[in-house]
Amino acid sequence: MKYVSTRGNAPSLDFEGVTLAGLASDGGLYVPEAWPRFSEAEIAAMAGLSYVELAVKVMLPFVTPSLTEDELRALCTRAYGRFAHQAVTPLAQFDQQHWLLELFHGPTLAFKDVALQLLGRLFEHFLAKREDHLTIVGATSGDTGSAAIDAVAGRERVDIFMLHPDGRVSDVQRRQMTTVLAPNVHNIAIDGSFDDAQAMVKRMFVDSHMTGRFRISAVNSINWARLMAQVVYYFAAALQLGAPQRKVAFSVPTGNFGDVFAGYVAAQMGLPIERLIVATNVNDILHRALSTGDYSAGTVTPTAAPSMDIQVSSNFERLLFDVGGRDGKALAEQMAGFESTKAMQLTNAQREGAAALFTSARADANDMVQAMAWAHEKCGQVIDPHTAIGLHAARAAEIDPAIPVVTLATAHPAKFRDAVERATGTRPTLPGRMGDLFERAEQYERLPGDYDAVRDFIEAHATPSA
Ligand SMILES: *Cc1c(COP(=O)(O)O)cnc(C)c1O
Numbered sequence: 001m002k003y004v005s006t007r008g009n010a011p012s013l014d015f016e017g018v019t020l021a022g023l024a025s026d027g028g029l030y031v032p033e034a035w036p037r038f039s040e041a042e043i044a045a046m047a048g049l050s051y052v053e054l055a056v057k058v059m060l061p062f063v064t065p066s067l068t069e070d071e072l073r074a075l076c077t078r079a080y081g082r083f084a085h086q087a088v089t090p091l092a093q094f095d096q097q098h099w100l101l102e103l104f105h106g107p108t109l110a111f112k113d114v115a116l117q118l119l120g121r122l123f124e125h126f127l128a129k130r131e132d133h134l135t136i137v138g139a140t141s142g143d144t145g146s147a148a149i150d151a152v153a154g155r156e157r158v159d160i161f162m163l164h165p166d167g168r169v170s171d172v173q174r175r176q177m178t179t180v181l182a183p184n185v186h187n188i189a190i191d192g193s194f195d196d197a198q199a200m201v202k203r204m205f206v207d208s209h210m211t212g213r214f215r216i217s218a219v220n221s222i223n224w225a226r227l228m229a230q231v232v233y234y235f236a237a238a239l240q241l242g243a244p245q246r247k248v249a250f251s252v253p254t255g256n257f258g259d260v261f262a263g264y265v266a267a268q269m270g271l272p273i274e275r276l277i278v279a280t281n282v283n284d285i286l287h288r289a290l291s292t293g294d295y296s297a298g299t300v301t302p303t304a305a306p307s308m309d310i311q312v313s314s315n316f317e318r319l320l321f322d323v324g325g326r327d328g329k330a331l332a333e334q335m336a337g338f339e340s341t342k343a344m345q346l347t348n349a350q351r352e353g354a355a356a357l358f359t360s361a362r363a364d365a366n367d368m369v370q371a372m373a374w375a376h377e378k379c380g381q382v383i384d385p386h387t388a389i390g391l392h393a394a395r396a397a398e399i400d401p402a403i404p405v406v407t408l409a410t411a412h413p414a415k416f417r418d419a420v421e422r423a424t425g426t427r428p429t430l431p432g433r434m435g436d437l438f439e440r441a442e443q444y445e446r447l448p449g450d451y452d453a454v455r456d457f458i459e460a461h462a463t464p465s466a
Pocket of ligand 1: 110111112143144221253254255256257258259260307308386410411
């Protein structure tokens with residue numbers, strides 16, 4: 001498979017190239033040159049496969065020829081062997097129509113593990129082949145940092161430097177990062193906000209002194225390999241609910257549009273998806289874009305679902321490219337306009353293309369609490385605030401009652417136990433595998449909110465590229 005940039009002005013790369021590159025050199029995002037497509041008979045034959053075997057079937061067209069089938073299987077076996085459930089992403093049921101896809105059985109209790117456990121192993125595989133070294137630099141407000149750290153801890157050829165705003169992440173989130181004591185893991189608590197930390201990371205990516213010495217990479221969901229790994233669980237859930245003979249709808253708590261874009265990819269590959277419901281909190285740029293065509297960023301309002309507190313959804317560009325006729329030059333102009341004014345209008349083709357598959361809904365704090373309470377009282381299911389936003393949107397969408405609707409459970413309720421306790425009166429307990437999280441020793445560096453201090457620290461601890 002070859003990959004092209006959404007802005008039409010970067011070299012096309014193979015899977016290995018896009019995995020290590022992250023962002024394209026023209027500022028665009030990489031997408032496959034064409035969507036691989038399965039026939040109905042091929043999808044029917046996937047029923048009953050183990051998660052690993054299904055992952056190999058779904059991902060093989062995207063990774064060929066960078067990986068052989070056996071190499072892909074070996075990487076998936078190791079990545080998904082770290083999940084606490086045999087089914088990796090099991091389904092649970094709310095009521096006759098509504099289902100819950102549990103994506104939180106990975107090591108750090110959020111769906112990001114599904115992709116990052118594989119990405120960490122892909123990095124190691126490709127870097128060993130090239131005898132090179134990677135320096136991952138990121139800023140996190142919570143879930144991405146812990147999932148990325150767990151995925152690369154102790155791996156050769158990768159160092160990770162993760163910045164978090166001192167005192168502004170939850171105690172569970174901080175401890176999930178700072179109690180990982182591997183020598184290649186460097187946590188840095190910055191005196192400042194998440195935006196300050198993020199600004200320092202962005203500056204480092206264009207600091208030629210640093211990029212000249214180190215191969216610096218990101219692990220956020222602009223990386224194609226992350227989205228690819230997430231396509232698999234849409235197949236897994238739909239097959240269990242009767243696909244390809246029966247259509248299935250999905251409701252997805254959305255921030256950066258990565259997870260729900262993976263659902264779009266599954267549909268392009270032939271999975272019969274009735275609707276993809278984009279669920280947002282009050283930071284509703286995507287709901288406004290999909291319902292009125294107005295994509296304009298406001299200021300971020302903090303909510304009880306912090307991983308969705310986003311105003312600019314990077315992966316939306318991939319959808320606009322695909323439904324807008326794959327015209328990289330036109331999209332580059334449209335995005336340049338957005339970058340200067342923080343606002344743009346979708347074209348008619350983009351609006352109609354998106355409306356064919358996507359619906360959207362917005363949940364405020366009250367909607368979220370009611371969804372958590374309904375799940376708890378009527379269905380005996382304890383769900384986290386992000387998942388509750390998805391469930392609210394799923395129930396509001398008025399999907400034909402004959403069609404199952406699957407809400408993606410993106411985090412374990414114990415990861416946000418204060419908010420869950422406020423809504424349901426029940427305090428979720430951390431799963432056994434997290435049991436001693438509060439006894440483990442922490443190790444992290446405290447640095448002032450000053451770019452030079454952060455750069456000097458990273459330069460002193462990272463390994464130069466080959
Ligand atoms: C990251 C995250 C999301 C948003 O996912 P996107 O791929 O950015 O849309 C939703 N819920 C949780 C718990 C997350 O960690």
